[in-house]
Amino acid sequence: xxxxxxxxxxxxxxxxxxxxxxxxxxxxxxxxxxxxxxxxxxxxxxxxxxxxxxxxxxxxxxxxxxxxxxxxxxxxxxxxxxxxxxxxxxxxxxxxxxxxxxxxxxxxxxxxxxxxxxxxxxxxxxxxxxxxxxxxxxxxxxxxxxxxxxxxxxxxxxxxxxxxxxxxxxxxxxxxxxxxxxxxxxxxxxxxxxxxxxxxxxxxxxxxxxxxxxxxxxxxxxxxxxxxxxxxxxxxxxxxxxxxxxxxxxxxxxxxxxxxxxxxxxxxxxxxxxxxxxxxxxxxxxxxxxxxxxxxxxxxxxxxxxxxxxxxxxxxxxxxxxxxxxxxxxxxxxxxxxxxxxxxxxxxxxxxxxxxxxxxxxxxxxxxxxxxxxxxxxxxxxxxxxxxxxxxxxxxxxxxxxxxxxxxxxxxxxxxxxxxxxxxxxxxxxxxxxxxxxxxxxxxxxxxxxxxxxxxxxxxxxxxxxxxxxxxxxxxxxxxxxxxxxxxxxxxxxxxxxxxxxxxxxxxxxxxxxxxxxxxxxxxxxxxxxxxxxxxxxxxxxxxxxxxxxxxx
Amino acid sequence: xxxxxxxxxxxxxxxxxxxxxxxxxxxxxxxxxxxxxxxxxxxxxxxxxxxxxxxxxxxxxxxxxxxxxxxxxxxxxxxxxxxxxxxxxxxxxxxxxxxxxx
Numbered sequence: 121x122x123x124x125x126x127x128x129x130x131x132x133x134x135x136x137x138x139x140x141x142x143x144x145x146x147x148x149x150x151x152x153x154x155x156x157x158x159x160x161x162x163x164x165x166x167x168x169x170x171x172x173x174x175x176x177x178x179x180x181x182x183x184x185x186x187x188x189x190x191x192x193x194x195x196x197x198x199x200x201x202x203x204x205x206x207x208x209x210x211x212x213x214x215x216x217x218x219x220x221x222x223x224x225x226x227x228x229x230x231x232x233x234x235x236x237x238x239x240x241x242x243x244x245x246x247x248x249x250x251x252x253x254x255x256x257x258x259x260x261x262x263x264x265x266x267x268x269x270x271x272x273x274x275x276x277x278x279x280x281x282x283x284x285x286x287x288x289x290x291x292x293x294x295x296x297x298x299x300x301x302x303x304x305x306x307x308x309x310x311x312x313x314x315x316x317x318x319x320x321x322x323x324x325x326x327x328x329x330x331x332x333x334x335x336x337x338x339x340x341x342x343x344x345x346x347x348x349x350x351x352x353x354x355x356x357x358x359x360x361x362x363x364x365x366x367x368x369x370x371x372x373x374x375x376x377x378x379x380x381x382x383x384x385x386x387x388x389x390x391x392x393x394x395x396x397x398x399x400x401x402x403x404x405x406x407x408x409x410x411x412x413x414x415x416x417x418x419x420x421x422x423x424x425x426x427x428x429x430x431x432x433x434x435x436x437x438x439x440x441x442x443x444x445x446x447x448x449x450x451x452x453x454x455x456x457x458x459x460x461x462x463x464x465x466x467x468x469x470x471x472x473x474x475x476x477x478x479x480x481x482x483x484x485x486x487x488x489x490x491x492x493x494x495x496x497x498x499x500x501x502x503x504x505x506x507x508x509x510x511x512x513x514x515x516x517x518x519x520x521x522x523x524x525x526x527x528x529x530x531x532x533x534x535x536x537x538x539x540x541x542x543x544x545x546x547x548x549x550x551x552x553x554x555x556x557x558x559x560x561x562x563x564x565x566x567x568x569x570x571x572x573x574x575x576x577x578x579x580x581x582x583x584x585x586x587x588x589x590x591x592x593x594x595x596x597x598x599x600x601x602x603x604x605x606x607x608x609x610x611x612x613x614x615x616x617x618x619x620x621x622x623x624x625x626x627x628x629x630x631x632x633x634x635x636x637x638x639x640x641x642x643x644x645x646x647x648x649x650x651x652x653x654x655x656x657x658x659x660x661x662x663x664x665x666x667x668x669x670x671x672x673x
Numbered sequence: 674x675x676x677x678x679x680x681x682x683x684x685x686x687x688x689x690x691x692x693x694x695x696x697x698x699x700x701x702x703x704x705x706x707x708x709x710x711x712x713x714x715x716x717x718x719x720x721x722x723x724x725x726x727x728x729x730x731x732x733x734x735x736x737x738x739x740x741x742x743x744x745x746x747x748x749x750x751x752x753x754x755x756x757x758x759x760x761x762x763x764x765x766x767x768x769x770x771x772x773x774x775x
Binding site: 224227228230231232234235237238239241242243246357358361362365372375376377381383384387388390391395415418419421422425426429432433655656658659660662663664665 | 676678679680682683688691692695699700702703706707710711713714715717718719721722724725732733734735737738741742744745746748749751752753755756759760764767770771774775
């Protein structure tokens with residue numbers, strides 16, 4: 121790592137080379153030619169982000185730089201980066217596709233993905249910033265026993281990160297295959313290698329700026345598409361909806377709840393996972409340690425909520441725009457009158473309908489950039505769980521110097537990246553629809569309860585937190601495995617053992633009840649000490665006195 | 674944090690005031706968001722036809738779409754209100770506590 125510039129330049133050349141040679145290959149094999157504007161814009165994005173990584177690498181010297189970008193990100197920047205971390209290609213293409221196919225039902229998901237943010241602000245954001253250093257396990261283990269708490273937190277974080285990562289990798293491979301005419305495995309490797317470079321060399325600083333740039337690109341592209349749709353109806357929503365109702369094969373049904381939510385248990389369960397899952401996603405929580413103080417942490421949630429909410433309004437308009445401008449155009453339909461590439465391609469086809477191949481290229485490149493930004497944040501969070509929580513704190517008992525810990529985090533990044541590439545390839549033809557849902561369910565049932573109780577409940581002890589965290593994690597995973605999404609769709613058994621797709625309504629209470637029971641029955645001397653330490657933690661969490669970074673001023 | 678400092682801050686009437694007001698406000702806002710969101714979800718589960726009703730006769734827009742958008746706006750407005758209050762009133766109290774403690 122003595123000369124990162126040379127390495128980066130070499131890798132950039134390699135990737136560009138792979139791209140064009142693969143493109144040429146694909147052009148030979150299939151009549152569909154390579155999308156030149158898309159590849160050009162994507163290569164430009166990669167070049168820019170590699171330059172930023174080089175710039176960030178020179179500024180990443182300490183562990184605080186690596187995990188938290190030195191704690192110098194402003195609230196506004198962090199808000200954009202949070203939005204960039206959160207708005208995945210799945211929420212862009214997936215929700216636009218859902219609106220295209222089902223209308224109103226797409227909005228249900230958008231709302232679910234947004235409402236967790238205010239909850240996080242009101243209950244956790246400031247206290248998290250006041251108590252933590254680099255990972256949310258710092259906060260959970262503040263007054264509890266380091267080794268068991270960090271181990272549990274790291275394990276459930278890794279489950280969340282890997283589920284999310286596999287979903288993104290497989291999505292990326294398929295998307296790039298369609299958009300750029302690049303073979304699936306190449307696409308997965310490119311995404312994996314780029315995210316390893318960003319995170320290993322540039323740490324949190326590079327990841328932050330990749331996410332900020334991606335957020336700006338995605339918001340601009342989506343704004344342009346929504347405006348173009350609205351413009352064609354003279355900015356009259358009534359006219360747009362009337363036309364969509366007329367054209368859609370479902371007619372009036374697209375304006376009302378459809379088949380997405382069938383029974384109340386599933387509805388509440390999904391709602392719980394989405395609402396409390398955001399406050400348990402390790403890659404989101406980690407971003408709160410990049411700002412200087414609680415005030416900036418608050419501001420960043422406000423900015424993120426605004427941009428994410430705005431983005432969901434845009435995807436809704438884009439979905440309706442696609443009903444009108446794409447679903448009737450034979451150029452975008454196959455022989456069976458289905459959308460080429462599936463409903464998730466609705467936004468992509470719409471971009472072509474609006475701005476021709478040039479704009480299609482732009483949106484394709486933005487979709488690729490979106491995936492890169494999200495997987496980088498995930499990889500950094502996973503690597504931090506391994507190096508900061510498992511290695512430095514649990515395995516070496518905190519007796520490890522900064523250089524060694526940073527080296528460990530870089531090795532962890534590379535290892536995690538390679539694992540993600542292999543899993544991405546292994547899961548190519550698997551049904552992975554359950555994975556993001558499971559990630560949210562585990563975040564809501566393991567990470568959120570431990571974090572919430574550690575901050576708010578004096579009587580929580582190490583034994584209770586470990587029992588609650590593991591109980592929530594195992595219940596969520598077991599219920600999902602036994603439900604239709606895995607038991608039938610992946611393992612091909614005839615009937616599911618558990619009738620509900622979403623486990624949160626069961627696994628969240630299990631986590632809270634176990635944490636409560638195993639805490640109040642804990643009469644050990646250690647438990648008494650842990651309860652006694654709550655008072656000082658409480659004062660710091662409320663005021664920020666003694667918080668990381670605050671001492672310098 | 675040293676326990677005597679923590680003790681001193683905890684006994685500061687300003688600290689008690691800050692915690693009482695912020696905790697009350699934060700939980701009230703969280704409760705509002707939770708109630709509104711689950712009311713929406715439960716309406717979808719139990720009374721979906723209510724959300725299919727048009728907002729005015731002849732309009733293509735249903736209550737479902739209108740309410741859905743209003744919830745997105747509501748979430749944003751709630752965070753804005755909280756951040757405003759926290760950045761002015763709560764931070765003022767926090768600064769006062771820090772000054773007298775340190």
